[in-house]
Amino acid sequence: MTIASFHPPRRTLMGPGPSDVSDRILQAMARPTIGHLDPAFIGMMDEIKTLLQYAFKTKNELTFAVSAPGSAGMECCFVNLVEPGDKVIICQNGVFGGRMQENVERCGGNAVMVQDAWGSAVDPEKLEAALVKNPDAVLVAFVHAETSTGAQSDAKTLVALAHKHGCLTIVDAVTSLTGTPLLVDEWEIDAIYSGSQKCLSAPPGLSPVSFNARAAEKIRQRSSKVQSWFLDLNLVMGYWGGEGRRAYHHTAPVNCLYGLHEALVIVQDEGLENAWVRHHKNHLALRDGLQEMGISFLVPERDRLPQLNTIYIPEGVDDALVRQRLLTEFDLEIGSGLGALAGKVWRIGLMGHGSSEKNVAFCLNSLKAVL
Amino acid sequence: MTIASFHPPRRTLMGPGPSDVSDRILQAMARPTIGHLDPAFIGMMDEIKTLLQYAFKTKNELTFAVSAPGSAGMECCFVNLVEPGDKVIICQNGVFGGRMQENVERCGGNAVMVQDAWGSAVDPEKLEAALVKNPDAVLVAFVHAETSTGAQSDAKTLVALAHKHGCLTIVDAVTSLTGTPLLVDEWEIDAIYSGSQKCLSAPPGLSPVSFNARAAEKIRQRSSKVQSWFLDLNLVMGYWGGEGRRAYHHTAPVNCLYGLHEALVIVQDEGLENAWVRHHKNHLALRDGLQEMGISFLVPERDRLPQLNTIYIPEGVDDALVRQRLLTEFDLEIGSGLGALAGKVWRIGLMGHGSSEKNVAFCLNSLKAVL
Numbered sequence: 001m002t003i004a005s006f007h008p009p010r011r012t013l014m015g016p017g018p019s020d021v022s023d024r025i026l027q028a029m030a031r032p033t034i035g036h037l038d039p040a041f042i043g044m045m046d047e048i049k050t051l052l053q054y055a056f057k058t059k060n061e062l063t064f065a066v067s068a069p070g071s072a073g074m075e076c077c078f079v080n081l082v083e084p085g086d087k088v089i090i091c092q093n094g095v096f097g098g099r100m101q102e103n104v105e106r107c108g109g110n111a112v113m114v115q116d117a118w119g120s121a122v123d124p125e126k127l128e129a130a131l132v133k134n135p136d137a138v139l140v141a142f143v144h145a146e147t148s149t150g151a152q153s154d155a156k157t158l159v160a161l162a163h164k165h166g167c168l169t170i171v172d173a174v175t176s177l178t179g180t181p182l183l184v185d186e187w188e189i190d191a192i193y194s195g196s197q198k199c200l201s202a203p204p205g206l207s208p209v210s211f212n213a214r215a216a217e218k219i220r221q222r223s224s225k226v227q228s229w230f231l232d233l234n235l236v237m238g239y240w241g242g243e244g245r246r247a248y249h250h251t252a253p254v255n256c257l258y259g260l261h262e263a264l265v266i267v268q269d270e271g272l273e274n275a276w277v278r279h280h281k282n283h284l285a286l287r288d289g290l291q292e293m294g295i296s297f298l299v300p301e302r303d304r305l306p307q308l309n310t311i312y313i314p315e316g317v318d319d320a321l322v323r324q325r326l327l328t329e330f331d332l333e334i335g336s337g338l339g340a341l342a343g344k345v346w347r348i349g350l351m352g353h354g355s356s357e358k359n360v361a362f363c364l365n366s367l368k369a370v371l
Numbered sequence: 372m373t374i375a376s377f378h379p380p381r382r383t384l385m386g387p388g389p390s391d392v393s394d395r396i397l398q399a400m401a402r403p404t405i406g407h408l409d410p411a412f413i414g415m416m417d418e419i420k421t422l423l424q425y426a427f428k429t430k431n432e433l434t435f436a437v438s439a440p441g442s443a444g445m446e447c448c449f450v451n452l453v454e455p456g457d458k459v460i461i462c463q464n465g466v467f468g469g470r471m472q473e474n475v476e477r478c479g480g481n482a483v484m485v486q487d488a489w490g491s492a493v494d495p496e497k498l499e500a501a502l503v504k505n506p507d508a509v510l511v512a513f514v515h516a517e518t519s520t521g522a523q524s525d526a527k528t529l530v531a532l533a534h535k536h537g538c539l540t541i542v543d544a545v546t547s548l549t550g551t552p553l554l555v556d557e558w559e560i561d562a563i564y565s566g567s568q569k570c571l572s573a574p575p576g577l578s579p580v581s582f583n584a585r586a587a588e589k590i591r592q593r594s595s596k597v598q599s600w601f602l603d604l605n606l607v608m609g610y611w612g613g614e615g616r617r618a619y620h621h622t623a624p625v626n627c628l629y630g631l632h633e634a635l636v637i638v639q640d641e642g643l644e645n646a647w648v649r650h651h652k653n654h655l656a657l658r659d660g661l662q663e664m665g666i667s668f669l670v671p672e673r674d675r676l677p678q679l680n681t682i683y684i685p686e687g688v689d690d691a692l693v694r695q696r697l698l699t700e701f702d703l704e705i706g707s708g709l710g711a712l713a714g715k716v717w718r719i720g721l722m723g724h725g726s727s728e729k730n731v732a733f734c735l736n737s738l739k740a741v742l
Contacts, residue, residue, distance in 0.1 A: 002639065002640075003418045003421065003422060003635075003636055003639060004636065005399065005632075005633055005636055006399070006402075006415045006418070006629060006632045006633070006636075007402065008402050008403055008404075008405045008411055008412070008415075008629070009403075009405065009409075009411055010403045011403070011405050011406065011409065013404065013405070013406060015406055017622065018404050018405075018406060018407070018622065018625060020404075021403070021404040021626075026400075026401040026402070026403065026404070026626075027401055028376065028377070029397075029400045029401050029626055030397040030398055030400050030401035031377075031378065031379050031397070032379055032380075032381045032382070032392070032397065033379075033384065033389050033391075033392040033397070033568075033574050033575075034379045034380065034382050034384070034389075034704075035382065035384060035386055035389060035704045036389070036575065038379075038380075038382065038698070038704065039698075040379055040380055041379070044377045044379075047374045047377065050374065051374060067439055067440055067443075067576065068438055068439035068440075068443060068601070068624075069438055069439075069621050069622050069623070069624060070621070070622065071600070071601045071620075071621035071622075072438075072439060072443075072601045072621075075599060075600060075601045079599075099600065102600045103600055105596075106596055106597070106598050106599065106600055107598075195622065197404075197622055203404050203624065203625055203626040203627070204404075204407065204622040204623065204624050204625055205438065205576060205624030205625075205626070205627050225476075225477055226477070227477050227478075227598050227599075228446060228450075228477065228598075228599060229442070229446055229470065229473045229474055229477055230439070230442045230443045230446045248709070249442075250440050250441070250442035250443075251388065251389065251440050251441065251442075251566065251568055251575040252440070252575065253439075253440060253574065253575050253576030253624075253627065254389060254574055254575055254576075255392075255397075255400055255574040255576070255627075255630070256574070256576050256624065256626075256627060258377060258379070259626070261376075261377045262376055262377070264374075265374055265375065265376055265377075268373065268374060269373075327409070327410075333405075333406045333409065338619070
């Protein structure tokens, strides 16, 4: 049987990511591939670093894109910063805190879990209690914007608490980067990872990360080798020029980086603060429309992410059928619930290029038609 | 300072990869992004699996693309198949055997190195001696097509020896897949990894892999967890449908997979055997032209890879200057030497879409003009 070229349908992507990718970024993906050691490519890598520093609001030298999706960005932070026997406090309020625990344990670390309800922000008081109870902890990790619930936590306060007790911090910003305020240097975040396919609206496959000098120093001073060769920052630092040289480490995903570069240029041209305002404004319009329909939110207003709206499925409504009808009748994708929230909620993304008045209206009208 | 959109030069890529990507594949990369759980996407994943089975000449159920470059594909094989304390025999005849050693040691394994000269094929007699001397070895790993030297090893014989002594095998086929005969089932290779950016001529960023039932069983029966969450095949198997379900694991690099799909359709349409013949024919033409110029090969004729031609830099010639002139005057990229061969050789790729009469003539003429 002969297989033909694949022509995907044109969807409107309003799930938890990937988000709608603009034609401008898609066209960048199709530019001619060049070598990963070509001077023109290395110049582009330098620009990506500068643009990522802008997006993260950081001056961190060690700012680049891991050549793999967000899960690998998460793993990159943990395998480099956790050594066997290290005690790590993880604040969990959704699916991705659980994945952090998996990471710590696979690094031979000892994970201390601080639990909050799914849909709530992380409670700083619980973190402080855990820090007092575990004075030997060396690291605190939490999710800034929980993609499984749409809740936002107070990263600045959590980082300050961790530092007060002598811990470094790893922050998951997969869904927050460029969608909601995130100030890496001002909040003194030590290590952070994100994804290309959320508020940056680039295709999935890359994970922007940033490490401050303290985190980089800890990585340099490790007593054991990083267990992943591919993600070992002592090797990757050479490749991305953090140390001023350009050693071959692995072959970079050239065309994906074209897409990320274009996405970051778009953020720069709009202005980060303008992007935050746009995400907030479109969230309010969606919220008002949903509330008119009698639909309620999982997350209390104060902690809601504007870019990811998690709503209760109205009683008596068939979860899978509605999503299927939205997809087949409207080419509209919204997200289902994850983990403990499966079957209970939908997740509506208004991320990056997809955070627009047009998408708000389209989503509300489509939902009205189907419900 | 404002950064503008990036417009790469259009190069002819005749290094060790990435190879020239055809416009057909570039256009596929620019198709609209859809969700990684979209039924249309899942259908495409099934097709990629079928097409990869064709390219690898295997019926292995566990055949898919790791969502990251070839180095991660290598790591995927090792972290899944090596447990702490395992003894692994590695046949090294170039840079990438050394990377295998790094992988084994980072998994807590014990690497026994069998060395051959860089530029030679792996010597089966040396492997057999090592197997006899190390009856407690559980795994043999080697590179089928050494990207750093252009030498091809006799994978069939090496695998048979390993099996005779009760070892499973991991084979690096980054540069061989679709460029030179590779028969995964007939040769009984247990685990194999490749890259998208060599003879498949897709952009870099994906690593096709395949595991036979014996390897999959060993992974299922591990006594310790795989140290990488991102690469844990016990989790990934669910995602790629090896077990008949479609659990969410990580967000797949959607548009890169469009490119890989298109590249595999092109292989299918040409026919694998025809592709091997084409690579061989163009290699002979390049060889004849280079020999006329008095240039000699690193690798003895018998062991040469048609897709990667490693030649000695003529005496008195400035390595870096020639490559720079080829790049700036002809937009032609050829590869430098790697590791111990740096400054001594050039590597000329005739891979996939780039293995053409036109490229052979262009490369010979450009070299003549510059030397």
